[in-house]
Amino acid sequence: MLDSILSQFLPQDLLNHFTLLGVKELGDIKTKKDCFYFYLDETNTLPDGYSVSDYESKGFYKRTSIQDFPIRGKAVYLNIKRRRWRKKSDYSIELKSDYTFIAEGSKLTNELSAFLKGTGRDPRRYDK
Numbered sequence: 001m002l003d004s005i006l007s008q009f010l011p012q013d014l015l016n017h018f019t020l021l022g023v024k025e026l027g028d029i030k031t032k033k034d035c036f037y038f039y040l041d042e043t044n045t046l047p048d049g050y051s052v053s054d055y056e057s058k059g060f061y062k063r064t065s066i067q068d069f070p071i072r073g074k075a076v077y078l079n080i081k082r083r084r085w086r087k088k089s090d091y092s093i094e095l096k097s098d099y100t101f102i103a104e105g106s107k108l109t110n111e112l113s114a115f116l117k118g119t120g121r122d123p124r125r126y127d128k
Contacts (some may be wrong), residue, residue: 009071010038010078016043017099018080028075035075042083047097050085055095058086 003015018040022082027034044057068076087093 009069011068012076014040017045017097022073025074031075036071037075037077037079039079041081042097043105044083045084047095050095054088055085056088058094059085060084061096 003020006020008013013014019042021039021041023039024037026037027033041060046052046055046057061079061084063079066080068078070076077120082096085095087095
């Protein structure tokens with residue numbers, strides 16, 4: 001039931017690919033406002049089109065913070081850790097999943113970026 005409720009507030013399909021580890025309500029030092037921080041780790045599922053016999057999970061990349069729509073007037077940050085996949089036959093080849101909910105070259109979700117553009121605001125101003 002909790003996933004059903006959270007899916008109404010978080011980017012579409014996010015919970016299909018990530019496991020929610022926790023949520024914290026903390027104060028942001030820069031803005032001096034309360035924020036919600038969602039901590040998520042990518043599930044141990046190889047991206048489509050790749051074989052489990054060819055790739056293995058080798059931990060995670062560094063946690064990334066992505067800003068999403070505010071909830072109840074408080075900023076929302078998705079702190080995600082993406083899984084690192086390595087080819088078994090050639091350790092120099094790594095693979096990571098590609099998610100469309102993150103605006104390319106940004107630290108904003110696609111939905112938030114599109115909303116800011118639609119209001120005439122420059123999303124890059126919020127991309128910090």
